[in-house]
Amino acid sequence: MSSQHDVTTPSWSIRRRLLAGFAVVGLVVVGSGVGGLLLSRSSSGALREVAAAELPLQxxxxxxxxSVVRAASDLRAYIITGDQASLTSLATNRSAYRQALADAEQVCPAAPASCALVRAQDDDVRTWFSTIADPVAQGKVSRAKADQRYRANRSVLLSFYDVNDALADQVDRRIDDSLRHADRRWGMSLWVLVATTLLAGVGLVLLAWLTVHQVVPALTRLRVVLSRLAAGDLEARVEQRGPQEMRAVATSINRLAEQSLRLRDAEFVRAQVRGLTRDLDRRMRAHLHGDAVAEEVVCGLGPMAQADRVHVRFVDGSRMGAVTAQWTTPALDTLPPEPPGPTHPLESAVAVSARGHQSIVVDDIALYLQGGSQASAALSTARAYAGVGSMIVAPVMVGNERIGVLVCARAEGRRRFDAADAGLVESVASDLARAVHHARLFEQQTSVVGQLRELDRTKSDFLSTISHELRTPLTSIAGYVEMMRDGDAGELQPMQDNMLEIVARNTQRLRDLIEDVLTISRVESGAVRSERLPVALAGVVEHAVDSLRPQAEAAGVLIDTYPVPVDALLMADPGQIERMLLNLVGNAVKFTPRRGRVTVSVEIAQDDVLLRVQDTGIGIPKAEIDSLFTRFYRASNATQRQIPGTGLGLAIISGIVAAHGGDVDVDSVEGRGTTFTVRLPRWDADAVPGTNGYVLRV
Structure with a gap:
């Protein structure tokens, strides 16, 4: 009997002692709970009063x-822009205000002072609507006069805001008073709970001391198994023996181990899904067309989410468009792309817009449709959702703009979508939004680039045509002027000869302008024919300076040149290089006052040739240097001094230098002069066998 008693004692002794101890502790806890409940009911009553009266009023x-603030903003927007949508929004906000007013009047009778403030607010709002908003909305007051009336009646809105603030302060004070009263009650309840908790703690310590020698061995076995589980041995199990309570714990631990095994397997699956998601995102980014991106998404998401149908719709204007791409299994029918049904709000543009960033998960689509109120959509939705059990509808958003919807559906009888499935679909929808946005931007950019190229081609054709058309009459004018000055039409008086000289000079200026326009047009369009030959800069510099020296002497400007290195060689078009140098030196002479100096020098810098043209002229304002090479641009100080010019010379220079793989640098100080430095690739005759000495000297 003694042995049997020893064996059976653990199965009931722990229970008896625990029951007795917990009975004592329970009585203490119940007593404290009753006391705390009585105290807390009072504070809860105060809080309920706040919730029932003050919070709805607030x-x-x-x-x-x-509502009033938005209505005022809508009215102001209409006055400024004349947008009719602002009047629609104004009417909506007015309705919202009336609803809020009705709610306030319903809950304010408990506080007469608050009701008075509510009525005062309504008086101000009625005055504002009747004085300014309604006349403007009904077209009785023009927008110009409406702005004056709006400003004149601003005090009515300010009065409304003041009364609104007063009511808010009044409600806040009552709420604060109620909360302080509730806090005092809760404090008393807390003290009661603390005292009784201490008593319960003492009882639990005694109970633990009495039962520890019976629980420790079983806990030791549990500890060993738990250590193995923590170390990753999910196959470890607790032996189910000993007291009944310990056996129950062992059962729970064994179940937890089994659940951990399932979770490990599920995590492995999720890792695979994440890898597939990254791969899908990579494949999406590889496409540059929105429809191709959508097709990639549905084909990748369907197997990944274990769905029976995945489709994508994009918003078309104010409504949801047709099915852009879809993927299905034999369990569900394919949706027809046209018409863009279903029209049920589940996938409509309005419903997606109302949900914002939130997705919707429908466990049973049949029950969902039965609860809908859109009877007119019953036929199309029945066809679209035939055989569908559960479904996820995720918005495709770029920022706060909803551009479409991603729908994932399973057939009836299959497992419903859970939170993990919803997260996967939302993640893919987010990636889809970014990819589609980038694809659309690329398409827009491609279209704009094409339009710009076409515009540039049209511009070039126009300039070329106009220039050719102008050259013909100018040639006739120049010819007849020359004939008249030669005496073919009779002897000329000195005054007549002077007038014809002016005509001839301006005719030449027009011809130069036309040639510059033609040249810049050809340079920019790449139509300039360039013959690349070995060129020695020494001959080009000498020829250009000799050509411009008479012009410089007439202007009282001295041109200096430094000896050009013999190895200053270029592989270039001689005519273009000479024109570039003539423009540079000619500009320097033109913008240098009398007794000024223009210096031309050439030096070798490793693999480049540096050509410098320096003058002591009027210089260029610092803020305008970056715009010098723009077509038809002229510095402000040159315009003020009425120095003639077309503004095309530097643009031509820049085009010629760029065509030869070089660049132009400008260093200028207004009033002190300008230095243009042209850097061009140097040609090494010794580096090309058989070309030594074969240099074109202009």
Whole structure:
């Protein structure tokens, strides 16, 4: 009997002692709970009063203010822009204000002072609507006069805001008083709970001391198994023997181990899904067309989410468009792309817009459709959702703009979508939004680039045509002027000869302008024919300076040149290089006052040739240097001094230098002079066998 008693004692002794101890502790806890409940009921009553009266009034007062603020903003927007949508929004906000007013009047009778403030607010709002908003909305007041009336009646809105603030302060004070009263009650309840908790703790310590020698061995076995589980040995199990309580714990631990095994397997699956998601995102980014991106998404998401149908729709204007791409299994029918059904709000543009960033998960689509109120959509939705059990509808958003919807569906009888499935679909929808946005930007950019190229081609054709058309009459004018000056039409008086000289000079200026326009047009379009030959800069510099020296002497400007290195060689078009140098030196002479100096020098810098043209002229304002090479641009100081010019010379220079793989640098100080430095690739005759000495000297 003694042995049997020893064996059976653990199965009931722990229970008896625990029951007795917990009975004592329970009585203490119940007593404290009753006392705390009585104290807390009073504070809860105060809080319920706040929730029942003050909070609805506070919310309604805030909604009244928000509605009036938005209505004022809509009216102001209409006055400024004339947008009819602002009047629609104004009417909507007015309705919202009336609803908020009705809510406030419903809950304010408990506080007469608050009701008075609500009525005062309504008086101000009615005055504002009747004075300014309604006349403007009904077209009785023009927008110009409406702005004056709006400003004149601003005090009515300010009065409304003041009364609204007063009511908010009044409600806040009552709420604060109620909360302080509730806090005092809760404090008393807390003290009671602390005292009884201490008593319960003492009882639990005694109970633990009595039962520890019976529980420790079983806990030791549990500890060993738990250590193995923590070390990753999910196959470890607790032996189910000993007291009944310990056996129950062992059962729970064994179940937890089994659940951990399942979770490990599920995590492995999730890792695979994440890898597939990254791969899908990579494949999406590889496409540059929105439809191709959508097709990639549906084909990748369907197997990944274990769905029976995945489709994508994009918003078309204000409504949801047709099915752009879809993937199905034999369990569900394919959706027809046209018409863009279903029209049920589940996938409509309005419903997606109302949900914002939130997705919707429908466990049973049949029950969902039965609860809908859109009877007109019953036929199309029945066809679209035939055989569908559960479904996820995720918005495709770029920032706050909803551009479409991603729908994932399973057939009836299959497992419903869970939170993990919803997260996967939302993640893919987010990636889809970014990829589609990038694809659309690329398409827009491609279209714009094409339009710009076409515009540039049209511009070039126009300039070329106009220039050719102008050259013909100018040639006739120049010819007849020359004939008249030669005496073919009779002897000329000195004054007549002077007038014809002016005509001839301006005719030449027009011809130079036309040639510059033609040249810059050809340079920019790449139509300039360039013959690359070995060129020695020494001959080009000498020829250009000799050509411009008479012009410089007439202007009282001295041109200096430094000896050009013999190895200053270029592989270039001689005519273009000479024209570039003539423009540079000619500009320097033109913008240098009398007794000024223009210096031309050439030096070798490793693999480049540096050509410098320096003058002591009027210089260029620092802020305008970056715009010098723009077509038809002229510095402000040159315009003020009425120095003639077309503004095309530097643009031509820049085009010629760029065509030869070089660049132009400008260093200028207004009033002190300018230095243009042209850097061009040097040609090494010794580096090319058989070309030594074969240099074109201009």
């Amino acid at each position: 919310r309604a007062n805030s909604q009244m203010r928000d």
